[in-house]
Amino acid sequence: MGTDSGNILFPWLDEPWQRLNAYLTARRLPQALLIHGVDGIGKTRLAETFAQKLLCRNPSDFACGDCAGCRLFLAGTHPDFLKLEPAERGKPIAVDAVRHLIANLSLKAQYGGYRVVVFCEAHQLNISAANALLKTLEEPGENTVMLLLTDNPSALPATIFSRCQRLPIALPDHAVAARWLEQQGTGDSTAILLAAARYAPLKALALADSDVVERRSAVFSEYRDVVLRHREPVSLAERWSALPFEELVDWMISWVMDLIRLRSLPDYPDLDNPDLRDDLRALGSRLHLKSLFEFLDALLQAKRALNGQLNRQLLLEELLIHWARLACSPHVD
Structure with a gap:
């Protein structure tokens, strides 16, 4: 060296x-x-x-x-x-x-x-x-x-x-992280890999040889279906319990943070998930800003609980039921 x-x-x-x-x-x-x-x-x-x-x-x-x-x-x-x-x-x-x-x-x-x-x-x-x-x-x-x-x-x-x-140690600027990943040969998948890894470059690189792009897309589709009442949260939690729990929570946190940004500023320029902008904007129009903040708190508490003894399937059920209820209100603020 x-x-x-x-x-x-x-x-x-x-x-x-x-x-x-x-x-x-x-x-x-x-x-x-x-x-x-x-x-x-x-x-x-x-x-x-x-x-x-x-x-x-x-x-x-x-x-x-x-x-x-x-x-x-x-x-x-x-x-x-x-x-x-x-x-x-x-x-x-x-x-x-x-x-x-x-x-x-x-x-x-x-x-x-x-x-x-x-x-x-x-x-x-x-x-x-x-x-x-x-x-x-x-x-x-x-x-x-x-x-x-x-x-x-x-x-x-x-x-x-x-x-x-x-x-x-702060996360690098998105452009710096993307440029470094492209130098490692991630090509057209760079932006999605970074989004999947919450902009941690080494984590994004480690995901490059996995099926994370397809898995994240499928998980987001199911996640969206829950709040649209097209999918039942308890049965989905049972299926998700076989997936990496920390990865699921990180993705949900990043999606909710982007929803909050888009509810506050519809043309927010620097989303964590730019490839999902249209889907997230459509979802955001159905959800209360206050409810999104409350759900974000629940997700952050779930992340903090990762180091303790917990029933992950039960926690996923609670999170997805909470998420399903976000669109119940008759009006949006």
Whole structure:
């Protein structure tokens, strides 16, 4: 990963990268830094690129890519780089994993420089794991940097959140994301992939080889039919329960947000789902703005509940029944 590579970081990560380097230049590197942004924006790439620079023996703008530290890092065997993540995506990080990490951190850095810890999906720390980590966050040891990554900072225990400095990663401008995706070869599907991924570029790219375009189209058609009373919500919830729940909720959130925009300004120029503009405008003419805001709140609560124990089919039933009732009023505001 030498400095001659144009693909070290994604273009929208330039500003957070400069902030990380500013910490380093000023010798005020946070011991615990919370890097947060939506799933599919490149948090792990940013953290690992910075970790490699910290462990590099000849760093410049980036790690040199050639020294012993870089070679060990790229081989995944650097003893002063530690990574903690759930055994499976969406599963909790258990206390035993944190205790093992703490035991490793009690030892001196083997190469005499920094020790770097990256926590992927930090919001998945369970209560016991979070409590075990508190003292280490406050006093991690000399030249130890802890980078906590999350797409759901509100789900972090308050005790962890309050002990971290924060580095937010914003979604890129739509045009920047689209241009980057086109360079990756997404072609005519770029706009729909971005809409399906809520404008997270890496998530959009991951969807490029899937049936997401067709699936999103089918789901939207069924979703529209519910509010038009052409489809029964409970039976649809049963069928949807076999689909990725987070994906469904994200799509519904983006559609409702666009409905709110179009009800407020019929020619709103920057929809999340520009390919659905005509369908959404037609739906919006049937719905109350206040009801749309209430339904958006319900969807956001459902998204926050993803990390807990829930009956997903039952929650889908509740959401779709709520959605079906939005068109019941005899007038529209």
